[in-house]
Structure formats: C-alpha cells, structure tokens
Amino acid sequence: MTTTYYPRVVRGPRILPYLAGATAIVGAIALFMALVWAPADAVQGDVQRIMYVHVPAAWLAYLAFVVVFLASVAWLWGRSPIADAIAVASAEIGVLFTALAIVLGSIWAKPTWGVWWTWEPRLITTAVMLAMYVGYLLLRSLSSDFERRATRAAVVGAIAVLNVPVVHLSVTWMNALHQLPSVLRPGPPALDGRMYATLLVAVAAFTLLYAYLLVARVGLERARRSAP
Amino acid sequence: MRLRRAWLVAERDLRAERAQPDGIAAAIGLTATLVFVESLLVGPAIAAASPAIASALLWIALTLGAILAITRSFDRELEDDALEGVLALPGGADALYAGKVLAATLLLAVVSAAGIALTVLLLDIEVGLPAHLALVTLVGAVALPPLITLYVAISLRLRARALVVPLLAVPALVPQLIAASAGSAAAIQGDAAGSLAWCALLFATALASAVAGLTIGPAAIE
C-alpha cells in the first residue's frame, strides 16, 4: 500500500516580503554610499571601506546576544514558548554575525596591521564570545525534550551575555592592537561626517537584515513545533 | 537556616565520598594523569624557563578534574533517586546547588593540593612563595565550582553531557583560569604583589560567579 505525501508549503509570516524589500533597498543605498559616496580614509585608502560591513556585523551581534539574554530571562520567568523561539533565532543570527565580523576583521587586518590574527584583547574576547554561543547552540541541538532544552539554553543565554560589554570595553581596559571605539564611546564620533553617515545607513541595513532573519527563523521554529 | 540546609547537603555528599571515594579518586586520578603527561611533554627545562606554562597546565588539569568530581557528585543523587526528594522541599533547589558547590570546593582544595605537589615534583619547580601559591590555589578552588556546578546541573539528563559540560564551562571560566594561572605563576616566580593582585581578581571572579550561579542555578536543576 503506497502513501502519497504532498509537499507542505510553509508560508512564512506575512511581513517577511516587506522586510526583505526594505533590507534590499537600504542595503543597496548603503552599498552605494560605502563604495562610491564615502571618501577613502586618509591613511588606509580604500581598504578602510570594509569597515562598513565589519562594524555593523559586530554591533548587530551585540544586539542579537542582548536579545538572547532578554528572551532567556523571559523563558525562565514565564515559560512562554515564543521567548524560547526568539532566543534560538537570535542566537543563531548572533553567531553568524560574530563569525562574519571576525572573518571581515581578519581580511581588514592583513593589509593594514600585517597579520591575519594575533592574541590581542579584542580578538581574544570576541573568540571566547563566539565559543560560548556555539556551545549554546550545541547544547540545544543535543537536547530533545522541549522544556528542558529551553531551560538549559536559557541558563547559558542569560550568563553568556556578559561577553558583550567585555568584548567592547576590552580595548579601553588594556593595551591592545585593535583601535579604540570610534563611535560607541564618550564624546563625538572620530569619523569623517560622510563616513559616519554611511556607517549609520549600513547599520540600518544590517538591522533590517537581522529583523528579517529573526522573523523568518521564529516563523520556522513555530512551524516546526506545530508540525505533526 | 538556608545555610544550614546547604551545609547538610554538602555534609551528605562528603560523607558519601568518605564511604565510597570514587568521586575524589576519579578527580585526583584524572588530574594526576594529565599533570604527568603534560610534564612529560613539556619537560622541566622549559617549565623552569616559563612558570606560566606549568601553571597553565596545572589549572587546565584541575578544571577537568573538577568537572569530573562534580559530575560524579550529581550522579550519586541520580543513582540514589534522591534528587526529586530534595527538590520537593521548600528551598530545596537552592540548598542542593549551594551544597554541591560547597562540597565541590572542599574536594577541589584536596585535589589541587595533590595536583600542585605532583607538578612541583615532576617539573622540578622551585616555588618562590609557597604561602602565596597556597592562597591562589585555595581561592581558585572557590572560583571554579559555581559555574561548573551550574552547567552540570543543567545537563543532568543530557546524554552528551560529557561533551557539553567542558564545552560550556571552559570558555565561561576563562577569567578565572587567567587569574589563577597568572597568580600561580607569579607566586612561583616570587612576585608577591603580583600574585596577591591576581588572587584578588580571582576572588572577584569567584564572587561574581557565585552570585550568578546562586541566582540561576537552582531554577535550572532538573
């Protein structure tokens, strides 16, 4: 006796196409500004333009992990399933953006610093942060029971957020190779005006990308849970 | 009163350990084996030139030994089916977590003493400031258990526990390990001010992880 399986088309949340469109538009604007409109750096030249992807990736990783923290606390507090879905979605995106920031940073480092990698404070703390959240995802993948998985992950997610301020402040606390923050610091940004504007648009594009990925992933998680 | 309950849990653990010391035996066994092989690979000459290496190896071995001891301690609860009983009592989860941390600290102090003795012996190390080294080790024995106990507690019924706990605990313990390793190295080199400063930092991390563990740990024990 044969059984016919019909492919299930999972329609995602309805806002998704709009988010995708917005991301594409703002992303295109950011790309133009980054490659054409913004001036090259007086010292580094055009290689500095990689900043417009490297910095937003890092900042959005921070944001993603803070969202993981909030969602984890929300789960521990009220055991709401949507909190757990947001936590896992944000953690995956955060890991992706952290890895992206590290790779882009490495690519930027080779022609400027002269090395692909070195054991300096910012790089070390970022690598530890990546390790912790990869551990988070691994813990989730190895758990089978829904409630237990959510609680275990929430514990790790609540603690690992401490990495975020440590990563950011590491260069101010000790002698480091990575330069001090140019924007997230007391005082005005140490950037040329056009560079700053471009960076803000790039951050906006990345934020829309984060929102798109988050909504898509949460939608996927809920579809998985409701699937028979 | 809560402290008394925690102490009761710890006391039960230590008594069980004394009756059947497989937890501490396993921890000392693992730590000693690691120290032995590490000493073999590094050799006294290199260790003498760089005390930081001997310290780093010692603290990695102690961390893995601690993970083993704490895992064993929780397994004893599972084997005796005592876990549900303790958790059902008011404040039971808190007492269980705190008690386990307490017992682990005492066990780790013993294991560390053995580990240091072996390291000094095998690598022919001349310890400049033995008292400072003892202090750093003692504070380290307090600093490691809270987070390890937390991660063991949340992975109690996880099949891949042996993989997950080290993977989660070791990156989370980086500040403690940096402080403990650097403090031990400073004590070996005779740098009193340095070892005390690292000791203070280690104590700060111990406090912070104890607070974090006590806040979240009890909620997570399954």
Add this chain to the structure above:
Amino acid sequence: MSEPAASPDDIRRGIGARRVLALAALTLAIVIGFLAAQSLAGSAVYYLTPTEAKQRNLAAGQTARLGGQVEPGSLRYEPASRDLRFVIGDGVSRVQVIGTGAPPGLLREGAGAVVEGSFQADGVFRASQVIAKHDEVYQAPPPGATPSHRTTSP
C-alpha cells in the same frame, strides 16, 4: 529534615534579603576586581611600552612584545637585503628595532606599531613580527591628495 513550611511573608522576606546579599556581593566583586586590575596594569599585557620594557630589565633572548610610535626619520627598508630598521618610542624611552622582510603597508613614521621578538645583548630589539597599529580616527584625505596607503605588499 522536617520543618514547618515557610509562610508567604517568610518567603518574601527571604527573597528580599537574598537580593540585597546578591547585590552586595556583586558590588564587592566589582570593586575588588577593579582595584586588582589597577595594580595588575603591568602584567598580562598584550604589549609593553619601551619604558616598561626597560624597567623590567628583560634578559636577552626573552620573547617580548613592544608597542609604541615609530620615531619620525628612523624608518628604513632595504628591499634588496630585506633589512628593516626603525626606532619605536613612547615619548620617554626609545628602542631600536631590526626586522627582516617588508613592513606592513600601514607602517609609517609617527604612527603606532607593535613588534614581537626579543632584545639582543646590545639592547637592540630583533623583531620576528612587525604589526602596524592605527588609531580610531578616520578622516577623508585633503582635497587633491591620494591616500597614502599601499595595499599591495612588495
């Protein structure tokens, strides 16, 4: 372990007391950590300044990392012999550095550098690795000027 169950007031009082304790412990941890970090400002560093290196009296051959500014007028690179020389300073002390191989594109006089290697017996620092450091300021080049950086290494 038979005790009368705690009343809701007891529990609330207990939780309140615990929060205060946790906060106090955390504050203590932060204060101690801060003070300890201050006194440790010299150890566990990514690099030493030339002044700190001189203070520590590093033995010849001991691996170290120095960081500072490249002294204007001191940077020389000979492509034929791959001999690199410059002086690294921090405004107080200066150290002569010798390296082999092309310098990183961003290495220039007046800008930051980090070198890894060891002191020779004569006080000259032989670098096995030279890293250029740039600060956090990004500016557009003045009108008409081309950016000074070479991204292709010789």
